[in-house]
Amino acid sequence: MNAPEPVQQSVVERHDPALWQEGLKTGLPTLFGIAAWGMVVGIAMVKTGLTALQATGMTLLVYAGSAQLAALPLIMAHAPIWVVFATGLVVNLRFVIFSALLGPHFSHLPWKQRLFYGYISGDLTIALFLQRFPTAAPIPGKLSYLQGLMFPNWLSWQAGSLIGIFLGSAVPAAWGLGFAGTLAILCITVPLIVNSAALCGVVVAGAVSVAAYGLPYKLGLLAAVVAGMLAALAAEGLLEKRKGRHG
Structure with missing residues (x-):
């Protein structure tokens, strides 16, 4: 069957x-x-x-x-x-x-x-x-x-x-x-900026892109994307920890 x-x-x-x-x-x-x-x-x-x-x-x-x-x-x-x-x-x-x-x-x-x-x-x-x-x-x-x-x-x-x-x-x-x-x-x-973590990532990526503008081969863009992603992930982790403490 x-x-x-x-x-x-x-x-x-x-x-x-x-x-x-x-x-x-x-x-x-x-x-x-x-x-x-x-x-x-x-x-x-x-x-x-x-x-x-x-x-x-x-x-x-x-x-x-x-x-x-x-x-x-x-x-x-x-x-x-x-x-x-x-x-x-x-x-x-x-x-x-x-x-x-x-x-x-x-x-x-x-x-x-x-x-x-x-x-x-x-x-x-x-x-x-x-x-x-x-x-x-x-x-x-x-x-x-x-x-x-x-x-x-x-x-x-x-x-x-x-x-x-x-x-x-x-x-x-x-x-x-x-x-x-x-x-x-x-x-x-x-x-797409739906929470504080996403906003943090956008702000960090924007700041890094401006600071690294002079890098060759437009590598400042690459650095900005990586920094923004890491910042968003770190912020998300901190928010989860705060929720856990107050939960």
Whole structure:
């Protein structure tokens, strides 16, 4: 007699159109900003000397605006390849934390599916999903809700990025795209500052980035990311200890 399938697998994988639409509605207000941010990155790739084909390949394969922007000046400066990869890796280390938070919800899925959803995941989509489902309880429609967040987010980013790539040569430098990119990053970063630990990390990273601005190969950015992450983790540990004492 065959063993019954795990309850969580049948619950999570069942498609739920209502929750898919709920996920879409939840993420809808962010799509314009995501597309604008993608367009800024697309233009930046072309402006740094990448061909349209190279830039298209980068946006489809990497799909990480902050890592792409961090890597571009290193590529322009002919930095060693290990520096480029190390910078992109450190900038995207936050996704290791995101994966640890998201993993318990979908650990039963085949690894190919988990790899695919890991590829199309974004900061805001994961944050919004965890707000809706803060625990790993087997609630029906979780995967549908996640898809409603992730698929439109990916499409918006790629559409904006491709527009930026193919229109980049026509955009004058006087438009101040660097400042526009900074504003786009701020619009995405501010909603992610959800507690004191995250705020501490942002403040420390900002201070280190300014202090280490003169380092070669833009290594000040790498140092700022590492310092910010360590500060956030330390602050989180202190907050947990305080809660334990007063609990």
